[in-house]
Amino acid sequence: MMVKEITIISGKGGCGKTTIAASFMALAKNLVIVDADVDAADVHLLMQPQIKSKEIFNGLNVAKKNDELCINCGKCYENCRYGAFDPDNTLHPEKCEGCAVCEMVCPVNAIQMVKRNAGEAYISDTRFGPMVHAKLHAGEEASGKLVALVRQNAKNVAKETGKDLIIIDGPPGIGCTVIASLTGVNLVLVVIEPSLSGIHDSMRAIKVARHFNIPVLVCINKYDINEENTKNILKFCDDEGIEVVGKIAYDDTATKAMMDEKTVVEYSDGPMSQAIKEIWQQIEKVLI
Amino acid sequence: MKLKKITIASGKGGTGKTTIAVNLAMSIDNAMLIDCDVEGPNSHIFFKEPMIKLKDVSIPAPVFDLDICTLCEKCADFCQYNAISILGEKLLFFEELCHGCGGCKIICPVNAITEKDHHIGIIEKGGNKKLAIYHGLLNIGEPFGVPIIRELKGFADDSKTTIFDSPPGTACPAVEAIRDSDYCILVTEPTPFGLHDLTLSVDVVREIGTPFGVVINRDGIGDDRVEKYCKEQNIPLLAKIPNDINIARLYSKGIPIVEGMPEYKTMFAGIYKSIMELI
Numbered sequence: 001m002m003v004k005e006i007t008i009i010s011g012k013g014g015c016g017k018t019t020i021a022a023s024f025m026a027l028a029k030n031l032v033i034v035d036a037d038v039d040a041a042d043v044h045l046l047m048q049p050q051i052k053s054k055e056i057f058n059g060l061n062v063a064k065k066n067d068e069l070c071i072n073c074g075k076c077y078e079n080c081r082y083g084a085f086d087p088d089n090t091l092h093p094e095k096c097e098g099c100a101v102c103e104m105v106c107p108v109n110a111i112q113m114v115k116r117n118a119g120e121a122y123i124s125d126t127r128f129g130p131m132v133h134a135k136l137h138a139g140e141e142a143s144g145k146l147v148a149l150v151r152q153n154a155k156n157v158a159k160e161t162g163k164d165l166i167i168i169d170g171p172p173g174i175g176c177t178v179i180a181s182l183t184g185v186n187l188v189l190v191v192i193e194p195s196l197s198g199i200h201d202s203m204r205a206i207k208v209a210r211h212f213n214i215p216v217l218v219c220i221n222k223y224d225i226n227e228e229n230t231k232n233i234l235k236f237c238d239d240e241g242i243e244v245v246g247k248i249a250y251d252d253t254a255t256k257a258m259m260d261e262k263t264v265v266e267y268s269d270g271p272m273s274q275a276i277k278e279i280w281q282q283i284e285k286v287l288i
Numbered sequence: 289m290k291l292k293k294i295t296i297a298s299g300k301g302g303t304g305k306t307t308i309a310v311n312l313a314m315s316i317d318n319a320m321l322i323d324c325d326v327e328g329p330n331s332h333i334f335f336k337e338p339m340i341k342l343k344d345v346s347i348p349a350p351v352f353d354l355d356i357c358t359l360c361e362k363c364a365d366f367c368q369y370n371a372i373s374i375l376g377e378k379l380l381f382f383e384e385l386c387h388g389c390g391g392c393k394i395i396c397p398v399n400a401i402t403e404k405d406h407h408i409g410i411i412e413k414g415g416n417k418k419l420a421i422y423h424g425l426l427n428i429g430e431p432f433g434v435p436i437i438r439e440l441k442g443f444a445d446d447s448k449t450t451i452f453d454s455p456p457g458t459a460c461p462a463v464e465a466i467r468d469s470d471y472c473i474l475v476t477e478p479t480p481f482g483l484h485d486l487t488l489s490v491d492v493v494r495e496i497g498t499p500f501g502v503v504i505n506r507d508g509i510g511d512d513r514v515e516k517y518c519k520e521q522n523i524p525l526l527a528k529i530p531n532d533i534n535i536a537r538l539y540s541k542g543i544p545i546v547e548g549m550p551e552y553k554t555m556f557a558g559i560y561k562s563i564m565e566l567i
Contacts, residue, residue, distance in 0.1 A: 012302060012328055012330070013300060013301010013303075014301050014303060015302060037457075040299040040458060042300070042485065045480045060369075079390070081389055081390060098368050099368055099387060099389030104395060136459060138492040139459070139460070139463040139491075139492045139495055139496065140459060141460045143459040172328070173455065175426060175461065176431035176432060179384075195542075196542040197306065197328075197539070198540075200333060201328035201330065204428065208429060211429040225536055229540060252509065
């Protein structure tokens with residue numbers, strides 16, 4: 001069976017990505033849950049996953065210098081493009097991007113690239129099925145690589161357990177983690193908040209999805225905080241041939257459900273819950 | 289101690305970083321604003337003046353002379369980012385994976401590799417006489433914004449107080465924005481997501497070693513868990529901004545709070561004052 005993947009992004013943070021994605025995860029049948037926001041993951045707060053397996057994620061290697069061997073020739077400083085070496089050849093590992101040029105140019109083998117434990121990846125169980133997630137250690141590089149690992153784990157879990165759907169809660173922005181969370185998926189849902197910032201950033205998110213040739217759907221969250229902007233979004237989507245699968249009104253149910261550590265659709269059957277359910281029905285039609 | 293560089297950061301997106309950065313910069317004397325969220329810069333939306341392009345940002349990328357290349361694979365083996373691969377008689381280069389380290393050029397035994405500029409984004413300047421703003425824009429499809437953030441930081445004027453608006457998260461772009469600052473303001477919401485992501489940010493700023501305090505935004509939507517956490521951890525609580533629908537409406541239209549509701553100016557100026565007293 002073909003496994004379908006959908007990623008939820010928004011460009012700007014705080015537009016309701018995780019609130020909406022977690023509700024989809026509660027509504028969908030036979031799925032694997034994925035949190036791809038590895039440097040600020042929140043889905044687990046609503047899913048209370050029981051961790052079944054854990055693996056260490058090694059990011060890019062990091063330079064390690066043996067000062068006893070170092071002859072202060074300055075080659076590492078001259079060739080490092082990331083400012084990880086001072087002119088006196090002192091190494092700042094936190095600035096190292098793992099390129100290994102210093103190791104190559106060092107004439108006395110005083111520098112070695114060593115493994116860097118950059119995070120952990122988990123496979124867990126939740127009340128809605130298996131969940132795949134991760135935690136990047138504070139301030140680490142290579143978050144895109146960790147997202148790629150998480151997505152590979154999700155595919156493996158789907159295959160092993162016969163799931164036919166993977167729902168991915170994506171990270172904010174348009175950089176490496178976003179790219180890693182959407183390449184090759186069947187569908188991207190862009191959640192837009194009708195503030196000028198929300199619109200600005202979501203336009204960039206739509207462009208990234210299109211850049212990688214992924215079909216895009218849009219839903220508007222908190223549409224009533226600025227109905228004029230909402231109209232503009234609807235017009236833009238119409239002009240661009242992007243389907244708008246629904247609008248959700250501003251509703252403090254989202255916060256209340258979060259305080260109760262539940263998804264919106266579990267917490268209440270009110271208007272927000274209804275709106276999300278209708279959106280999910282629309283998405284299912286497109287996905288199948 | 290001089291307080292020249294203040295970064296506004298948060299683990300979770302959408303907590304109000306930009307709101308605080310813009311309004312703080314507008315409430316203190318002799319300030320400038322640098323928006324380091326090159327994936328989704330928003331500070332400029334609160335200025336009437338247009339942003340004008342200052343410069344292009346590029347990183348070096350290899351160019352392969354296939355007439356000289358012997359397909360020895362040394363570059364492909366060396367590249368830590370898997371940006372080069374040799375498939376049969378063909379050399380494939382994945383430009384978007386390249387970090388521009390220059391290692392392939394050094395290791396190539398036949399000098400088949402030179403370098404060209406690979407354009408990853410731009411830097412723009414805007415604002416007015418009272419408050420200048422700089423921001424960067426990462427090109428669509430480019431994964432790494434850190435080189436743009438590095439260049440942006442260079443525009444900080446030492447004779448002014450520079451407010452840096454950080455990208456969300458706790459990974460390398462946020463670290464680059466926070467590093468070299470004299471103080472970091474972590475913005476959060478009084479909710480489970482807000483608290484969780486705040487704890488991640490606290491780990492990051494503690495590791496970098498930057499002094500920091502917390503601003504709670506949308507105070508009233510959740511509970512007192514963030515305040516309790518700050519007390520337990522001995523983290524100064526610099527301000528609480530109420531959950532006011534008027535603030536959200538102004539925000540949606542791109543109007544700074546201190547313009548739409550000038551009574552808030554004292555509060556933002558107060559944040560700066562509290563930091564000065566703490567340091």
